[in-house]
Amino acid sequence: MARVTRTSAPTARARAIIRRLRLEYPDAGCSLTFRSPWELLVATILSAQCTDERVNAVTPPLFERFPTPEAFAGADLADVEEAIHSTGFFRNKAKSLVGAARCVLHEHGGEVPRTMAQLKLVPGAGRKTANVVLGNAFGIAEGIAVDTHASRLSLRLGLTDTVEPVKAERQLMAVVPRRDWTDWTHLVIAHGRAVCTSRTAFCERCVLVDLCPTGAQERQRSARTARARPR
Numbered sequence: 001m002a003r004v005t006r007t008s009a010p011t012a013r014a015r016a017i018i019r020r021l022r023l024e025y026p027d028a029g030c031s032l033t034f035r036s037p038w039e040l041l042v043a044t045i046l047s048a049q050c051t052d053e054r055v056n057a058v059t060p061p062l063f064e065r066f067p068t069p070e071a072f073a074g075a076d077l078a079d080v081e082e083a084i085h086s087t088g089f090f091r092n093k094a095k096s097l098v099g100a101a102r103c104v105l106h107e108h109g110g111e112v113p114r115t116m117a118q119l120k121l122v123p124g125a126g127r128k129t130a131n132v133v134l135g136n137a138f139g140i141a142e143g144i145a146v147d148t149h150a151s152r153l154s155l156r157l158g159l160t161d162t163v164e165p166v167k168a169e170r171q172l173m174a175v176v177p178r179r180d181w182t183d184w185t186h187l188v189i190a191h192g193r194a195v196c197t198s199r200t201a202f203c204e205r206c207v208l209v210d211l212c213p214t215g216a217q218e219r220q221r222s223a224r225t226a227r228a229r230p231r
C-alpha cells in the first residue's frame with residue numbers, strides 16, 4: 001500500500017488523519033452531557049459561544065427545573081433566562097429553547113425530529129446543531145458538524161479552503177468517509193484543543209505533521225529561522 005503523505009489525494013489523507021487521531025484520542029466523543037435527544041438539542045443550543053464545561057454545569061439544574069419539552073413550552077421566559085444566564089446570550093437562547101420545545105411538542109408529537117430538513121426548522125437549531133443531534137443522539141450522519149475547531153483544523157489540514165461553515169462542510173463531506181462524519185468532528189475538536197489550537201499550531205509535536213500542508217510550511221519556516229540564527 002502506497003504511503004500517504006501531505007501531497008496524497010484528500011480522500012486518502014482524510015482516512016489516514018482519522019486513523020491517527022483515533023489512536024491519539026481513543027475517547028473522543030460528544031463532550032456535552034445528555035440523557036435524551038431533547039437534552040442534547042437543549043445543550044447544543046446553549047453551547048453557542050459558550051464552553052461545553054459551562055453548559056454541562058448549567059443543564060443538570062435546568063433539566064431538574066424543566067424536565068420535559070412540555071415544561072419548557074409552558075415556562076415563563078424570565079425563568080428560563082435566569083436558569084441559563086451564565087451561558088451568555090441568554091435572552092436569545094431562552095427564546096430558542098421555549099420555541100424549540102413548542103415546535104417539538106406541537107409539530108413532532110413531543111419527539112425531536114430525525115431528519116436534517118425537519119431539525120433545521122426547529123427554533124435555535126441550524127445545520128450545525130442538527131448535525132450534532134442527528135449524529136450523537138440518533139447515530140444518523142446527514143452531514144458534518146463544523147464548529148470553530150473543526151473549521152480551523154480542516155483548513156490547516158488542507159481539506160477545505162474556506163471557513164464558511166456550509167461550504168466547508170460540503171468540502172469535508174466529499175473527502176471524509178460517511179461512516180466517519182460524526183467522529184470527524186470529535187477527533188478534530190480533541191486535536192484542536194490539545195495541539196492545533198487557535199492561537200498556536202504546535203506542529204513540532206503533532207502526529208499529523210507529515211500529512212498536513214501547514215505543518216510542512218511551519219517546518220520550513222523553523223528551519224529557515226534556525227539557519228539564520230548567528231552561531
Ligand code: SF4
Binds near residue numbers: 195201206209212
Ligand atoms: S501539523 Fe500543525 S497545522 Fe497541521 S494539524 Fe498538526 S498542529 Fe495543526
